[in-house]
Amino acid sequence: MAFYCDKMTWKAGNLTKDPYFRTYPDGNETVYLSLAIDHEKDNTEYLELQGRGQIKEYIRTETFKSGDFVIAGGTLGTRKNSLAKYQS
Structure with a gap:
């Protein structure tokens, strides 16, 4: 499911694995999520998502796991390898 509003895009689907956090050498931290979006039979879109700031902290405090339904x-x-990604 997809929604478009101004410059924002919204996607709804299920997490394909548990979110994971990565801290970079400069101290910045990012949460990564993988989302599967079923459009119709045998037509699934897969997205890699990144979250920083408040959204990262929200994901840290909630219990998200593989299979959970989320709206992002x-x-x-x-990316250079042509994989789509969202940044919040």
């Missing part, structure tokens, strides 16, 4: 909003970007 952010801006769509593309």
Whole structure:
């Protein structure tokens, strides 16, 4: 399921694995999530999501796990390897 509002894109789906946190050498921390979105039979979209700031802290305090239904909003970007990702 997808929703578009101004410059924000919203996606709804299920986590394919537990969220994980990574701390970088400069001290910044990011949470990573993998989302599966079922559009119709045999048509599933997979997204890799990143969260920082307040959204990262929210995910840390809640108990998210593989299989949970989530709604994520952010801006769509593309990596060099052409995988889509969202940043909130």
